Amino acid sequence: MAPQEVFHAAGGQEQQERAAREVRQRAILRVAVPVPLRRLFDYLPPAGMTSEDCRPGQRFWVPFxxxxxxxxLVDVVDDSPFDELKPALERIDSHPVFDQRSRQFLQWAADYYQAPAGELYAAALPVALRKGKPADYWAEQWLELTTEGKGLPETALARAKKQQALLQLLLSCGRQSRTALNARGLNSTVCKALIERGLARWVSGPTAPPPIENAEPKPAPDLNDEQQQAIDAIRFGSFSASLLEGTTGSGKTEVYLRLMERALREGKQALLLVPEIGLTPQTLRRIAARFPDFRIAALHSGLADGERARAWLSAASGVADIVIGTRSAIFTPLPRLGVILVDEEHDGSFKQQDGVRYSARDLSVVLAKRAGVPVMLGSATPSLxxxxxxxSGRYQHLHLRHRAGNARPPQISLVPTLHQQLQEGFAPQVLRHIGETLGRGEQVLVFINRRGYAPALTCxxxxxxxxxxxxxSKLTLHRRQRHLRCHHCDYRMREVHSCPxxxxxxxxxxxxxxxxxxxxxxHTFNQFPVIRVDRDTTSSKQALDRLLEPARNGEPCLLLGTQMLAKGHHLPRVTLVVIQDADGGLFSADFRAPERMGQLLEQVAGRAGRGDLAGHVLLQSRYPEHPMLQLLLNKGYGAFARQLLEERALTQxxxxxxxxxxxxxxxEARWAEEFLTNARHYLEALAPxxxxxxxxxxxxxxxxxxxxxxxxxLQITAEKRGLLQQMLARFCAWAEGNKNRRLRWAVDMDAQELS
Structure with a gap:
């Protein structure tokens, strides 16, 4: 090339680079701000930063x-519809906390549930990160192998036993935190020896989740044929959705553990969603006992802010191998995701009822499809x-029809209470059965779905x-706390002793x-302990676990509680279950009430006879001949649910x-009603x-x-979900023009509650 051509080429390259720098300097940050507006907002980079310093997934402080x-930060763009933009104030994270798949998933969820993206991102973050705490605040030192170290065989350092043990650990389990190494007795001297050989190095990274206490390693039990068939039906490496319908005590958890094991063997992460915080400690111990060499992160609202942030960051960075959490854990970024498991998938706790009204169960299927991994939804009483x-063939239908081991289904009996003289709500024959069961050294579970002393106080x-x-609503009397309390708004007043x-x-x-x-x-069974389990007795961390400890130890006792006792507890010495009122849901105005009633009765009944001893269930009812109760008891939940599906088809x-x-x-009631009347007119104009x-x-x-x-x-039902989504998107744009600041409105897609 001639010198002049070289000069022109160089000059052209300089102009291109200058133009590229100008574009970068003009780059605009498109961010999700936690406000109730369904759009993203544009800002300039913070002072002294260019677009190269700003990566999607990072958090920024912005003026609003x-x-x-x-x-x-959702995206970096080079154009904005606004002429004057403010610069962001400060970048919080040196690295993105949300990867690309997570951002796309969150945007999909925001679009589907007609929710502001900023509020959904805020819901996805633990509180400490939501408040702007830097992710690097919880960083610690990790030891990882260099390229040379990764190429060594496990026996390469056989003459130095501690170095050999450290090398084997890093080769088999990946990088290890300084805290974890110290716990294993591998001190800084051993680490330094590997570093000096050029086989390992220290790097900074998120804190590892702490080890689970009281989790003694246990071998895996033998599988029965049904469990093995369910496991063999799951194909890893591609998307599939499966419903595992297994009777209570049939070993669904063991199926989850085997699928986790397969994911871990392939170097992937496993996500397990559970409906209640109370189920987390026992599930954590069981998983830790099976996988002692893997890192387990728990995500739920019962954790302290810092504790939850550390767990979230360990999962999002890929440090945690197993993530177990309640509803919001579905939004946690998981870069090595291999399988998603949803336990008790029917449970209403998976649906958020305020703020962003999402369903973690439904989103688990969406996430699995986008990640190309299998998802399993498990329950003894599947949602309709x-x-x-x-x-209809959209999900693979797997069955566990028999209880694991020697356990057999309990005998279920209806106890008519109409025209009976009850003692504090209990029929005489029920009290007699309770006494006989306790006298044999066995345990009794009494289910009453009302907490407090009495649900009403009258003159x-x-x-x-x-x-x-x-x-x-009425105020519930809580005699121990000496107050009356509303279980909806938590209003309280002192207990009154005379009519006001x-x-x-x-x-x-x-x-x-x-x-x-x-x-x-x-008072009636004063020689045996009575353990009450409800929200009032389990408000502190680990309270439920401590309360149930005597029952797990097999001591004869009487367990008394609300729905918290109905979910997932394995208490093999419980041989009698008493349901004080089996009629809830028979006459409700909510069309979902019979489904919830059937699920609850079946789940509570499933606590009986889970060990070698036979179980018996007593259901008190004023309407023992009701056809839905008879169908549930005589044909089981499967036939009951299919009957409800036929009714839903008739009523559309x-x-x-x-x-x-x-x-x-x-x-003001009239303002809310007027708003919805106008909303209906608007929607009917779009689609009559x-x-x-x-x-x-x-x-x-x-x-x-x-x-x-x-x-x-305002209730809208549609044959095609796509039409409904289009209408609701336009409605939200219209409704955001509402000027009445005292009125609140929300869209509840796939609503589960009419209350």
């Missing part, structure tokens, strides 16, 4: 009105949505009722809650059709009612007033 908020997907002279001043209306002292506590039943049972309700609720609440699209409302919620606000909803 008079506040500074933590925003997540999952069962419908399995019966027998003038008829006064203790109502909540803020909600359409007529001043009579003839007050009557109506009905029985767990507290009242505890007093009665403790979910899961046969998609359903969304537009909710509105306000201190037809056999494929139906509207209902606005109607009052089942709990019409809560926390001083009147609540209404």
């Amino acid at each position: 009105g008079k506040r500074s908020l933590v925003a997540v 949505e999952s069962l419908h997907n399995a019966l 027998d002279d003038c008829g006064w009722l203790a109502d909540c001043p803020h909600c359409s 209306q007529c001043h009579s002292r003839n007050l009557n506590a109506l009905g029985a809650g767990t507290e009242r039943s505890e007093d009665f049972l403790a 309700l979910p899961p046969i059709r998609a359903m969304a609720l537009v909710r509105a609440e306000c201190e 009612p037809s056999p494929q699209l139906q509207y209902l409302g606005p109607v009052p919620a089942l709990l019409e007033r809560k926390s001083g606000r009147f609540r209404f909803y």
